[in-house]
Amino acid sequence: MAKRVSTRLFLRTFFIQSLWNFERLQNIGFLYVLYPVFKQLYPDKEKRKAVLLRHIGFFNTNPYMANIIFAMVINAEKSIADGDEKSVKKPEMIKAVMSGPIAAIGDSFFWGTWRPFVSFIAILLTILSVNIFDIFYIWIAPVAFIFLYNIVHLAFRYWILFVSFRLDEKMISLISKLEISYLGDMFRIIGLVIILTAIIFYFESFGFMPTMHLYFFDYTMPEALIFGIILLLSFLFGKFKPVIMFYCAILFSFILGYLEL
Amino acid sequence: MELMILLSLIGAVCSADITAFGQFMISRPIFCGPLFGYILGDIYTGLWLGLIVEMMWINAIPMGVSVPVDLTMMTILSVVWSCTAFQGCQEAAIFALALAIPFAYLYSEVDLGGRLFNTKIMHWIEKGIEQGKEYRITQGIFIGLFLFILRAGIAYFVFFIVGGIIFKQVYSFLPYEVVYGLKKAWYYLPVFGFGAVMYNFRNIKIPFLRK
Numbered sequence: 001m002a003k004r005v006s007t008r009l010f011l012r013t014f015f016i017q018s019l020w021n022f023e024r025l026q027n028i029g030f031l032y033v034l035y036p037v038f039k040q041l042y043p044d045k046e047k048r049k050a051v052l053l054r055h056i057g058f059f060n061t062n063p064y065m066a067n068i069i070f071a072m073v074i075n076a077e078k079s080i081a082d083g084d085e086k087s088v089k090k091p092e093m094i095k096a097v098m099s100g101p102i103a104a105i106g107d108s109f110f111w112g113t114w115r116p117f118v119s120f121i122a123i124l125l126t127i128l129s130v131n132i133f134d135i136f137y138i139w140i141a142p143v144a145f146i147f148l149y150n151i152v153h154l155a156f157r158y159w160i161l162f163v164s165f166r167l168d169e170k171m172i173s174l175i176s177k178l179e180i181s182y183l184g185d186m187f188r189i190i191g192l193v194i195i196l197t198a199i200i201f202y203f204e205s206f207g208f209m210p211t212m213h214l215y216f217f218d219y220t221m222p223e224a225l226i227f228g229i230i231l232l233l234s235f236l237f238g239k240f241k242p243v244i245m246f247y248c249a250i251l252f253s254f255i256l257g258y259l260e261l
Numbered sequence: 262m263e264l265m266i267l268l269s270l271i272g273a274v275c276s277a278d279i280t281a282f283g284q285f286m287i288s289r290p291i292f293c294g295p296l297f298g299y300i301l302g303d304i305y306t307g308l309w310l311g312l313i314v315e316m317m318w319i320n321a322i323p324m325g326v327s328v329p330v331d332l333t334m335m336t337i338l339s340v341v342w343s344c345t346a347f348q349g350c351q352e353a354a355i356f357a358l359a360l361a362i363p364f365a366y367l368y369s370e371v372d373l374g375g376r377l378f379n380t381k382i383m384h385w386i387e388k389g390i391e392q393g394k395e396y397r398i399t400q401g402i403f404i405g406l407f408l409f410i411l412r413a414g415i416a417y418f419v420f421f422i423v424g425g426i427i428f429k430q431v432y433s434f435l436p437y438e439v440v441y442g443l444k445k446a447w448y449y450l451p452v453f454g455f456g457a458v459m460y461n462f463r464n465i466k467i468p469f470l471r472k
Contacts, residue, residue, distance in 0.1 A: 021379035122291045253442035260441070
């Protein structure tokens with residue numbers, strides 16, 4: 001069944017949060033993804049009903065990493081459908097035990113590391129295209145962002161589904177061996193270099209010297225002070241919400257306006 | 262009017278990407294800002310506003326039951342208002358962004374209501390399964406997605422029109438000093454953004470120096 005069902009199942013995984021609710025979070029999404037498999041494994045309607053009701057409980061994990069659970073639950077359900085009565089509680093156990101840890105890995109890698117990293121590249125490309133290259137290349141930053149993010153995201157989601165089918169329980173040891181935090185630190189160091197480059201290019205255009213643009217940081221502000229201001233702002237972002245910081249910046253702009261600086 | 266309906270629909274699809282479908286990150290400001298700027302003929306303003314929002318809210322992502330403010334709506338509203346009323350005017354674009362934030366917060370409340378309604382649909386599906394109506398699973402998923410796009414689309418349309426009128430009226434009455442300050446903000450908001458981004462690196466570890 002694997003390949004044909006998996007491609008269909010893969011497309012269905014994009015809908016996992018379409019009926020996200022506060023009571024049981026992704027439970028209907030989970031049923032929707034696995035419904036064609038249940039239909040194939042349990043042709044008898046009454047048996048299928050019992051399975052569907054068994055799976056309608058609380059379910060929540062990272063939507064990208066959910067593919068691991070889908071594959072493992074399918075393997076367990078296949079054993080149950082083949083008559084292995086010992087496996088009856090296995091699908092629920094997989095859901096309960098795996099959801100939390102793999103959600104933590106997915107959140108930390110994809111949303112805590114990879115997305116910000118790709119954003120950093122897009123930020124640098126934006127600043128380069130606006131200030132250094134021709135304005136004609138301005139579209140490169142958003143296109144690069146969406147392309148880089150999704151090439152990794154989609155490939156990972158597709159790959160992990162098939163690997164989980166094949167490895168089943170061995171997947172747990174494979175995940176535990178993955179050096180996600182090491183990878184995260186590597187991306188963060190490269191990300192830091194990218195952002196520092198973006199800051200330098202930004203102030204090259206608007207800061208260190210008078211330019212044809214509106215110059216705001218052009219007078220008497222040494223480079224060290226600029227970086228000091230950014231670090232101070234970074235500290236403040238740790239203390240206050242972005243929306244408060246945004247309106248403080250707007251208020252600051254009004255003060256500058258009134259002082260005509 | 263047709264353009265506003267079309268923009269509302271595209272905006273709703275972008276917002277759906279936050280949680281409801283796919284999560285391909287077309288909802289991120291750095292992408293949807295320039296997209297709407299391109300549609301309205303000013304990709305530069307769209308990209309710059311997207312850049313500011315992306316940097317200042319770099320860590321905002323829906324996780325678990327938390328529903329952060331809709332950055333997609335914040336970006337799209339500001340791009341559409343500024344590009345339709347005062348195209349190419351940087352100070353107007355910043356003012357549009359400042360005005361779009363309360364609207365995005367307002368929509369977060371509407372979205373919360375929608376998610377509460379999803380619980381009712383979920384119980385309807387559960388009852389359906391007990392009665393042998395399994396087709397309700399598929400129906401429920403698409404009803405949930407449709408309602409999400411519908412409420413986001415209506416919100417975008419209303420906010421484009423109502424917010425657009427408020428934006429034009431208020432901006433026309435702003436004193437010179439405020440407008441001058443907003444012009445400055447166009448250039449130093451990214452500096453605040455750099456501050457937000459640098460917060461990401463607060464406890465960075467060098468891998469090869471770890472034990």
